[in-house]
Amino acid sequence: MPRITAPTVAEHRAAQQRALLDAARTLLARTGEAPSMADVAALAGLARPSAYQYYKSRQDLLHALVLDVFPRWAQRVEEAMRAQPEPADRILAYVLTNIALVAEGEHAVGNALAAVAPSEELNTQSAIMHSQLLDPLVGTLRELGAEDPAATAELINGIVHTATKQLESGTPQQAVNARVTELLEPYVRQHRSEDAGEQQP
CATH class of the missing domain: 1.10.10 (Arc Repressor Mutant, subunit A)
Structure with a gap:
């Protein structure tokens, strides 16, 4: 022992x-x-x-890794969003944290796991992770008064997917961050201003 x-x-x-x-x-x-x-x-x-x-067995270890990697990703994103006091700023936090995780290699691990340990369990966990990731974003968009929070969340997630492809093709993380910030900042700024206006006496 x-x-x-x-x-x-x-x-x-x-x-x-x-x-x-x-x-x-x-x-x-x-x-x-x-x-x-x-x-x-x-x-x-x-x-x-x-x-x-x-x-x-090795397969047992890989399945345990599946159950470990994906929830930790969701936790990182949720913690980054909660750290922002303004709801509008949580949108950028969502996107930039996902990009950071991809840059750190977590996405590569997820892809590798899907390749070396394909299973119904992995597919189920991937679906759960996708839902867990979108839930706080949908909630934030609902709080901001988005007309269709779920649809808008999917569009924002599309930005994350495109950013992921750019990172994996060799674009520096700083450049990717700058692009998505430039794209999303007007939306965030608009809602940040609206929040400030609502708080005026």
Whole structure:
């Protein structure tokens, strides 16, 4: 049994699982191919047999990574939006945070996971993630009085998809950020002004 390095067995197990997931993510982003359990264990600082105490197979590890990567993406976006006190500014936060995540390699990991671990579970999780990502954007647009918040959210998400393609084709993140900000800033500024006007006594 591996030496316990946390105050409790449960905390130790969680820490080891976290290390294995992070190692698998790193290797997947680096190669685009499903890593072996031996390589994952080595990067996580564990012996190969120890890795199997946490995940029974490579496929089991990949499925756990699916359930880990996508919700963390949604959480990053939601936290960035909540950090903006003005509803209008949450729109840019939504787009720019998604772009940042793509630039950090999270999108590549998601694509690689879809390629190396295709399954109904992955498709379901992708659909859930899409809904989770759009929900706070739709809510913000509804708060701003958009006529059709869901349709407008899909249009804004289209900007994210196009920005993703530009990043993946080699356009620097700073340039992509500047383009989407230039495109969305008039809409954001208009609603920011409306918010300020409503708050006037």
